[in-house]
Amino acid sequence: MIDRILKSISLIFHPLLMPILGVSFYFAKSPRFIPNEIISAKLISLFILTIVLPILLYFLLKTLGKVKSIYLESTKERIVPLILNCIVIFLVLQRIITPSQVIELYFFFVGILISTLACLFLAIFKLKASIHMIAVSGLFMFFIALSIHFNININGTLALMSIISGAVATSRLHLNAHTYKELIIGCFVGLFPQLILVNYWL
Template sequence: MTDKFLKSLSFIFHPLFMPLLGVIFYFSKTPRFVAPDVVKAKLISLFILTILLPILLYFFLKVLGKVKSFYLTTTKERVYPLLLNCIINLIIIQRILPPTESIELYFFFLGILISSMTCLMLAIMKFKASIHLIGISGLTMFFIALSVHFSINIVGTLSVMTLVLGAVATSRLHVKAHVAVELVVGFFIGVLPQLILIPYWL
């Protein structure tokens, strides 16, 4: 039972879901009025770009023989998916979430782009940082920044995120997807870009 639970965490808290979760959380907490139609359009666009498109591109890369499994177990398999993810995030910050519309989300995705580029460079250098930890730690840092920015109390949410972060790290170790140093590096790759960019919008 414990084995299945730990393995399931890797799917439930997959990195693909983290950007969209950040946007949903932002729209649920922002004190600014945003027309429901605008919110809906943004969420649909981001769902397509951050979840559906990467899945379709994965199957395309698999057909081409560039990746072998959904887990991207080797650094070589990670290069093309990470490169495409960088391009997708660049499109998002230029077309979907420009700074003139939402400065917070713009810098959130800019941080994601920096994290993805860093992870890509490390993959090229044969180092496999944990993308799961990058996603969750970056999202948690964004939540913390929003709580300060909007002066809201989200202690419960942050407590849950901390537990999830620890559980996912345990899961990745349990399935032998990473060693400890790869998890630690992934954590900092996720947190630091968000932290460094905070002064530009907070």
């Protein structure tokens, strides 16, 4: 039973879902007026680029024998998917989330790109960082920055994010997907780019 719950946590809070969760949260909490048509168009575009496309690319890589499972257990398996993800995020920054439109989301995705590049760099040198922790800690930091930026009380959301972060870390440890060191590295790789980049929009 516990195994199923913890495995479900890893799937529910998969790294692919974190960017669109961040964008959805931003649009829900932003005091700025943004037409619903623009919000819908951006969310649909992001869903296709950051979720559907990576899933299709994963099945292609699996067919070609480049990856064995969705968990990308070895550092060698991670290299090609991370390169492709960097390209996807770059496309998002070029076509969907531009600095002239939504500056906060633009730097959120710049942070995601930096974290992905850092994870790729580590994988090339055969060092593993938890991609789950990179994603959830980056999102957590973005939420904190938004609460300060818009001067809004989202303590409940931040408390929930703390619980989710702990649950994700527990899940990855219980499933023997990562060591404590890999989780800590992942946390820092996800958090610090977002923290540094708030200087450009906060």
